[in-house]
Amino acid sequence: MSLDLAKYRRIFLEEAADHLGEMSHALLGLEKELAGAEPIDTLFRMAHSIKSMAASLGYEPIADLAHKMEDRMEGVRRAGRVRDSAELAILFQALEALEAMVAAVADERELQPADESLLARLAAPSEDVAAASQAMLSSAASAAHPKKVRS
Amino acid sequence: MARVLIADDASFMRQMIREIIEPEGHEIVGEATNGVEAVELFKELAPDLVTMDIVMPKRSGIDAVKRILADHPSACIVMCSALGQESLVMEALQAGARDFIVKPFKPDSVVATLKKVLEKAD
Numbered sequence: 001m002s003l004d005l006a007k008y009r010r011i012f013l014e015e016a017a018d019h020l021g022e023m024s025h026a027l028l029g030l031e032k033e034l035a036g037a038e039p040i041d042t043l044f045r046m047a048h049s050i051k052s053m054a055a056s057l058g059y060e061p062i063a064d065l066a067h068k069m070e071d072r073m074e075g076v077r078r079a080g081r082v083r084d085s086a087e088l089a090i091l092f093q094a095l096e097a098l099e100a101m102v103a104a105v106a107d108e109r110e111l112q113p114a115d116e117s118l119l120a121r122l123a124a125p126s127e128d129v130a131a132a133s134q135a136m137l138s139s140a141a142s143a144a145h146p147k148k149v150r151s
Numbered sequence: 152m153a154r155v156l157i158a159d160d161a162s163f164m165r166q167m168i169r170e171i172i173e174p175e176g177h178e179i180v181g182e183a184t185n186g187v188e189a190v191e192l193f194k195e196l197a198p199d200l201v202t203m204d205i206v207m208p209k210r211s212g213i214d215a216v217k218r219i220l221a222d223h224p225s226a227c228i229v230m231c232s233a234l235g236q237e238s239l240v241m242e243a244l245q246a247g248a249r250d251f252i253v254k255p256f257k258p259d260s261v262v263a264t265l266k267k268v269l270e271k272a273d
Contacts, residue, residue, distance in 0.1 A: 003170060003258070011163045041208075045160070048206045052233050053163045056255035071235065 005057065009105070012053045016102045019046040023095050030088060035081035043091070044073035050098065062101045065114040068122040069094045090121050152176035153199035153269050158189035158215065159231060160207045164254070168202055168231075171258045172265060186210025190218045193226065200227045200269060203248070205239050213243050220247040227272045229264060 023046045026039035051066035072091070082088050097114050104111055155177050159165045165182050173179060180196045183189035187209045193201060201219070205212040212230065219226050230243045230251040240251050249268045252261050 003167065008163065008167065011166065015161060015163050045206055045208060048233065049161045052254045053161065055233075056163070056167065067235065 008053075008057060012057055012059075013102070013106050015053065016050055016105075019050055020095065020099050020102060022046055023098075027088070027092055027095060030082050030091075034084070034088070037080075040073065040076055040082070044070060044077055047073055059101075059105060059111060061111045061113045062098065062105070065094060065098055065101065065119065065122075068114075068119050069098070072122050090118075093118055094122055152178065153265070154178050154180045154196070155265075156181045156183065156189070156192055156196060156198040156201045158183040158186070158192075158201060158207065158212065159204040160184050161204075164204065164231065167256055168261070171256060171261050175262055175265075177265070186212060186215035186218075189215040193219050193223070199272070200229065200265065202229050202231055202252070202265075203243075204231045205233075205236055205243065213239060213246065216243050216248050217246050225272075227268060229268055 023043055026036075026042040026046075029036050029039040030043075047066045047070040051063050051070055054060075054062035054066060069091070072094075076082055076087075082091070097118060101111060101114070152175070155172060157165050157168050157179060159168070159182075169179050169182075177200075180198050181192045183192045185208045189201065189203060189207075189212070190210070192198075203212040203216060207215075210218070216228050216230070219228065224247070226247075228243075228248045230240055230248045231254060232240045232251050233254040244251070249271070250264050252264050
């Protein structure tokens with residue numbers, strides 16, 4: 001039997017929009033309280049749900065990113081808190097990337113795989129995140145403000 | 152044919168399961184959107200079979216399975232799992248769930264699993 005994929009694409013876009021809104025709200029909550037149990041649980045469940053829906057429709061880049069985010073939130077759930085602002089920043093970046101991918105589906109644009117460095121940072125042990133984020137920021141800062149070379 | 156309760160917080164998944172199993176002649180008697188509703192609707196509707204998502208708000212699918220089976224040991228529950236949930240599926244099976252189906256759902260596999268579970272339950 002075959003399923004009506006156009007119908008499920010429409011439902012996906014509606015539910016994903018709701019989920020992304022809830023995730024954004026949850027992250028703002030965690031910005032105030034890193035150990036907020038409810039926003040941590042919300043982020044885990046919403047990432048899980050987006051992963052399952054996206055996988056059902058063959059949106060692999062979304063499923064991959066949501067899966068990595070779900071795994072990350074599983075670790076956060078076990079720890080009982082987001083470790084620090086560096087880990088929170090990774091989660092904000094992941095949400096932003098998910099939003100962009102869902103927008104691509106809505107606009108019927110081709111889905112591009114998630115940025116590999118983001119996937120790596122999501123998968124990294126949380127103690128490595130601060131160092132990785134610092135390295136990324138330093139690299140970005142160097143690119144934006146190259147050192148003057150004396151002639 | 153069986154009277155089925157679908158428990159999943161995602162409308163997407165509930166509709167997909169409905170669309171897969173209704174043509175097989177099964178009747179969807181209810182839809183629960185969280186673990187608490189799943190337990191309440193099970194008591195109210197006494198379905199022949201429940202498809203139970205694992206990750207749900209208010210009460211997880213595994214907690215709901217344990218709660219239902221504590222009062223109704225012969226309840227026929229099939230877990231809906233996803234990649235990376237192997238240990239949770241094991242926990243649900245050990246708690247008394249009959250079998251599991253894996254997301255993304257393959258219609259033929261879902262139908263075959265429910266058929267097998269319902270035949271064993273007869």
